Each structure stands twice: as C-alpha cells, then as structure tokens.
Amino acid sequence: MLWSDSKLHEGISGMSEAAAKPQDKKWEKPRIEIGILGLGVVGSGTVALLQNNKAEIERKIGGPFHIKKIAVRNLDKKRGVQVDRSLLTTNASEVIDDPDIDIVCELIGGIEPAREFILRAIKNGKQIVTANKEMIAKEGHELMVEAAARKLDFQFEGSVGGGIPVIQPMKNALSGNQVREVLGIINGTTNYILTRMSREKADFDAVLAEAQAHGYAETNPTSDIGGFDAQYKIAILASIAFTTRINVNDVYVEGITKIARRDIQAAAELGFVVKLVGIARRVDSEQVQVRVHPALLPANHPLASTNDVYNAIMVKGDSVGDVMFYGRGAGAGPTGSAVVGDIMDSCRNLRGGSTGRVGCTCAKTRKVMHIDDVVSRHYLRMHVLDRPRALASIAAVLGDHDISIESVVQKETHTDQAEIVWVTHEAASKSISDAIAVIDKLSAVVSVENWIRVEEKGPNMSQSGTESSAALATVEMPVTDPASFELRIFDPKKIRVFRHGGVPRLTLQDDRSWVKVSVARAFPLSDPNHYIGFLDGNGKDAGLLLDPGLLDGDSRHVVDEELEKRYFVPVVERVLSVKEEFGTIYWIVETDRGEKEIIARNLRDNLMELASSRVILTDVDGNRFEFPDLNKLDNKSQNIIIRNL
Numbered sequence: 001m002l003w004s005d006s007k008l009h010e011g012i013s014g015m016s017e018a019a020a021k022p023q024d025k026k027w028e029k030p031r032i033e034i035g036i037l038g039l040g041v042v043g044s045g046t047v048a049l050l051q052n053n054k055a056e057i058e059r060k061i062g063g064p065f066h067i068k069k070i071a072v073r074n075l076d077k078k079r080g081v082q083v084d085r086s087l088l089t090t091n092a093s094e095v096i097d098d099p100d101i102d103i104v105c106e107l108i109g110g111i112e113p114a115r116e117f118i119l120r121a122i123k124n125g126k127q128i129v130t131a132n133k134e135m136i137a138k139e140g141h142e143l144m145v146e147a148a149a150r151k152l153d154f155q156f157e158g159s160v161g162g163g164i165p166v167i168q169p170m171k172n173a174l175s176g177n178q179v180r181e182v183l184g185i186i187n188g189t190t191n192y193i194l195t196r197m198s199r200e201k202a203d204f205d206a207v208l209a210e211a212q213a214h215g216y217a218e219t220n221p222t223s224d225i226g227g228f229d230a231q232y233k234i235a236i237l238a239s240i241a242f243t244t245r246i247n248v249n250d251v252y253v254e255g256i257t258k259i260a261r262r263d264i265q266a267a268a269e270l271g272f273v274v275k276l277v278g279i280a281r282r283v284d285s286e287q288v289q290v291r292v293h294p295a296l297l298p299a300n301h302p303l304a305s306t307n308d309v310y311n312a313i314m315v316k317g318d319s320v321g322d323v324m325f326y327g328r329g330a331g332a333g334p335t336g337s338a339v340v341g342d343i344m345d346s347c348r349n350l351r352g353g354s355t356g357r358v359g360c361t362c363a364k365t366r367k368v369m370h371i372d373d374v375v376s377r378h379y380l381r382m383h384v385l386d387r388p389r390a391l392a393s394i395a396a397v398l399g400d401h402d403i404s405i406e407s408v409v410q411k412e413t414h415t416d417q418a419e420i421v422w423v424t425h426e427a428a429s430k431s432i433s434d435a436i437a438v439i440d441k442l443s444a445v446v447s448v449e450n451w452i453r454v455e456e457k458g459p460n461m462s463q464s465g466t467e468s469s470a471a472l473a474t475v476e477m478p479v480t481d482p483a484s485f486e487l488r489i490f491d492p493k494k495i496r497v498f499r500h501g502g503v504p505r506l507t508l509q510d511d512r513s514w515v516k517v518s519v520a521r522a523f524p525l526s527d528p529n530h531y532i533g534f535l536d537g538n539g540k541d542a543g544l545l546l547d548p549g550l551l552d553g554d555s556r557h558v559v560d561e562e563l564e565k566r567y568f569v570p571v572v573e574r575v576l577s578v579k580e581e582f583g584t585i586y587w588i589v590e591t592d593r594g595e596k597e598i599i600a601r602n603l604r605d606n607l608m609e610l611a612s613s614r615v616i617l618t619d620v621d622g623n624r625f626e627f628p629d630l631n632k633l634d635n636k637s638q639n640i641i642i643r644n645l
Contacts, residue, residue: 027351029102031064034343035095035126037117038108039072039088042131042158044080045336046107050343051081057340061347071095080332096121103346105339106130115139122146122154127346127355131158131339137232137248140239141362148359153349155342160233161186161311163334164327165341170240170315171358177317179241182280183455184313185306186233188329189217189224190256190276195307198264198273204257216309227255227276230292234278238290241280241315245362246290252371254293263450266381266421270407272296273304274452289369296379296454372430377406377454380422380432382439383446390444391420397442401435403427417446423454 034050036043050057050067058064070083071092089095095104096117104121106128108114114135118128119142128147130136135143136159147154157167161184170179185191189211196207208225211217223229231253239246256276267274275297281289297304302324306312311329316322328334349355384390391410398405407423424432432451440448 027063027353031066032061032103032347032350033066033068033098033101034103034105035068035098035101036070036105036107037092037095037114038106039070039079039081039083040107040109041080041332042335042339043070043107045332045334046105046339046343047083047336048081048332049336049340057344061344062351063347065343065347068101069095069098092117096126097124099124101126102350103127103129103343105343106132107339108132109134111135111138115143118143119146122150122152125150125152127153127155127350129153129155129339129342129346131156131335133159133229133232133236137235140236141245141360144360148356151356153346153355153357154359155346156236157342158335158338160236161313161325161338162188162327162329162331163337164311164313164325164329165338166237166313166315166325167240168341168345169323169325170237171361174315174317174320174323175361177319178282179315179317180282181316182234182237182241182278182313183303183316184234184237184278184311185275185303186237186278186311186313186329187224187227187230187276188309188311189221190227190230191306191311191329192216192309193225194256194259194264194274194276197259197261198268201261201265203261204259225255225257227253227292230276230278234280234290234292237278237313238280238288239362242282242288242364242366243361244288244364244366246288246368250290250368252291252293252374256294258450259294259452260450262419263379263381263452266409267296267379267452268299269409270296270379270421270423271299272379272454273299273301275303275306277303277455279455283369285366287367287369289374291371291374294452296452298456301456372428372433374429375426376429377426378403378422378424378429378432379450379452379454380424380436381449382420382422383417383449384420385444385446386416386418387444390418393442393444394420394422394439397435397438398422398424401427401431401438403431403435419449429453 036047039047047067047070050065054065067087069089070087071089071094073090075085075088075090092113095101097120104118104126106114106118106121107130108117109132111134114130114132118130118135121128122143123146128143136156140156144154157165160167192211193204193207196202196210197204200207208217208221212219212221217224231251232248235246235248235251238244238251259274264274273296274294276292277295277297278292279289279295283289302314303312306326309328309330310326312324312326314322314324346355349357382394384394391408395405395408404425404427405422406425407421409421411419411421436448436451439445
C-alpha cells in the first residue's frame, strides 16, 4: 500500500548531512528528476502536460527533465493519462527518499499523510510543489519555514484558483504594493450552482443534483457548498496579501445551502446577483477582515459576470489599483497547468542555483476581525402576515438596533402572507443578528427566510440606476401597505425618533458634521424635482430634501450647519388624515408644537408607476377602487381618501 510503508514513520536522524544542507551551488546533473505523489485528476493533468509539451518545456527551463517515479494507491486504476507502468509504485518512499529525485510534487490532497510526506521530502533536500489548499491553509507555515531554512523552493500556485496565476503575481509582481483588498469567486462548484439557479430559475437541490451528474460537484459536496474549500483559499490569499499568518479557523465561513431561488430573483429585481465570495480586506495596520459567504454584488460589478465553473479574483493595491485574474478554477487541465508552471520555476531555480528565493512572507502579526464587528449593507427577506402595521413593527425593531433602511419592497403572495425584502444601509453584523432574533418573535412575522450581506451599492439603489447631481431624489414613497409605513425625523441635535403610520419613512441621521438622508424604497421617482416638503417656521415650503443649496459635491449629504440655520423641521406627533387631490398627496399632521401642518407631494406624474402596488382607495361616496385605475374615477371622485387598511 502506498501509505503504509514503515519508512515513512522513521525519524530523519539517519538522513545524510548533505541532504539537509542548503542548496547553494550551480546545477551539475544532466537532467532534473521529478517524483510525483498522486495520479488523480490533478496528477493526471500535470503528467499529461509534461508529456505533451516536453520539448517546449525543456527549451524554456534550459535543459532536460524526467519523471522518475509516480506513487499511487492502486496500480490498476484507470487513469486520465497514459503512463509507463514501470513509473508507478505504491511505495511513497521511492519518491520521497530517492536521492536522485530533485523535485517532489505532492498531489494527493488532505492533511495527512501529505504533510508528513512533504516534511520528510524537505528534510531530504527536495524542492516542493503542491496544489494542496487544505494543507497549505492549515499547516503551510510550518512547512514553508522548514523549506526556507534549507533554501528550498516551496511552490503552491495550484492551491488557489486552478489555472489562474495569482499566487506568483502577488508574491512577485505585486509585492511592492500594500494590498488593500482581495475579493474573489474562488469555488467553481458553487459558482456553477448559483449561475444555473439564476439562468434556469431553478431550486438549489435540483441544480446540485445536476452538477453532481455532470461531475461539477463531488458525491459529498460539503467542502464546496459549505464554503470550506473557499475558506482555505481565501486564508492563503490573505496570508500573502497582508504578509501575516492567517489561522484558517479565524476565517468566517458560510455556504450557499440557504440560498433559495426567490433570493436570486429578488436580488435581480434590485439590480444584484448572488455569488459566494471570499473577502480579505485590510482594516488598519493591526487588523484585517477575512471571510467567505454569499453576497449580493451589483449586476455591473466585474465579478458579477463570472459564471459557471469560472473563478475570478480581484486584488486592490495601493499603487497598481485594481487587478483582476480570471479563468477556470478547477480541473485536470487548469490546475495541472499551474502545477507545471511551479515545476518549471523550480527547474530554473535549480539550474541557476537560486532555490528558496521567495520563502514564507508571513512576517507580521495581524488580528482577524470577528464577523460580528464587520460592517456592511444587508439583504433581509421575510414572510409576514398581510395585516396593518406588520412592516412598521419590523422597521421599529431595525431602528431600535440602529439599522437604517435603504430599500424595502413588499410583495403580495397568494395566501394571507406577504413577502418583504429589505436592504439596509451599513450596519454591524451583530446588530443585524440581534435584530433578526427579535423580529423572528414578532407575532406578524411568519419567518425570516434569509439574510445575505451586500458588498457594494447596486445600480437600482439610486434613481434611474445611476448616480447624478440629484442623488437625493431617491426619495421613494412606499405605498404597498399605507397603514404600516412610518415617518422618522431625527433631530440633528437630539436624534429623536417618532413612528407613525400612513406616511413614508424619512430618516435623517447624524454623522459628524453631515446629516445623511434616506427614505425606504418602493418605487423610484422619475422627476428629480419632486421632494417631500416640510414647512418652515413661517409656514413656507422648506423643500428640505432637494434644495440644491444644501447638497455637497457628490449630492449625498445635507450640511448640518445649513440645516440648522435655514430650517425648522416640525416633529410629527400624530397623522390626522391622508388624502389625494388632483394628483397631489397630502398628509395633515399635528406637530410637537400643537400646530396642524400639511406635508404635500405631487404624484400625478407617477401614478402609472404605482400600478403594481397594493393600495385600495375609497372615494367620497364610499366606492372602493384599485389604485390607480383612473378610468373608474369621475369628476366628483377625484378626492381620494387613503383609508387605513
């Protein structure tokens, strides 16, 4: 048996002194001898490439090479490459301990016995090439230190991204940069599944079965769909990017098993795609983020178009900016290509007497931020009972946890339930998880179906899908359940919160010297001149949200000082009535000063955009209509009162 040879468990005390000495002289042998451990998918791809392109490879490395021995478990197993049977052995020691073999290529996978084999080969003075991501992520540091002490190569390009060259570029061509971020789709199986779910509008289980039938997913797919394969890879990339040893157990991991077809559809409606991503981000000189989880990426994001079994990795450097690596992330050919590239690099180093030039780069110590402290935007999808104030009760919980809402969409179902999809502004993961724990217990909530992080702002989160000088015109009035929405006014000084039904949710948040403005989303305004107005102290329309004088360069903020100088913002204590007259919606409210005020907004130009909204209206004669069927309204029915449903 390959792994049962007793010599593997002997110490290295009997090793020759010459074998343990650093490599420091010019190459004198007639050819470079290669030994390979494992002839599975990757091993077969490696050997096939070495055989097929032998002449070209030898020309490029400056001399001949020879595969001397290949250790396998079963001599009779059918393989993906034709090899001379005399090259095969079930005794790994014939590779590890042969003094003629110069490079040991480990392609068996797993932690043990791979780690023991490599360590022994290093002690015997062999150059190491491996594609073993799990071993590198968990035990790589120890092995690289051993190799560096002997000035031996330790190459592992094939461990991440299949045929995509990313490790060598990060260790060499990009090494002058301080890497700020690595963001990647680094597992082909999960990317294939999510792609097919999106294209075919299919459920997870059906697509997984299809992937297994086509050989894109293992019989036991846990490592892939559970995110662990990507966890190993992002730990490796983060260690190189931030020159620090990343303990793989500190890397947060979440797989794709909870992703439903409806999540992918809802994300698409908002302008996003769902991908399993690996993220490594520098926080400061002492701390980094390293995590793997599903995420909503904008449809126009470079990674969003990475589909099927392809991988893509984006690296952001302080000097180079954004660099993207793209290609097939797994398979005999792609990974075999990376392994052969490493073998060729070691061959050149051997011939030039320069092995061990780039050893372990983990010279610093940085803490990995706990997932609870990671701040991002978030997507929440839940089912609620279709009744008044259901949405408001959820919004209240989110507000109590300091979570501001960027978008909310409510969809009617065929039962007595409704589906609500929320997208929040940036919030800590702990705040979201705590809020979900409370929301899940609300009587109106049937189930919280999913929570997915949102990595970057999506195209449909701003007016007309683009940024503009009127970005604050993303004042959007939810009308799917008029009894449930709330008006929140945060006094810039006191940050007070007031909740009332029947009006849009307006949030003014204090943020240092700025006041950020946002309103829950149901439909976009097509006219940037529309705004939700407030009355100033003299009863004049203040035009708070869209006064150009209050917008800074990127049109995202209202200046606190200007707000304080120019406007009195009444705090709504009670909504007295809501009505629509000739295309203008009016909220008659009572303020905290005991005065009645009017909040008015022109809706005539936007009526047709509300056609899909669930609003029942009653005219002055008591007749009920689906809004906005204007054909059913006669002249005396144009005063439409929105009743509390």
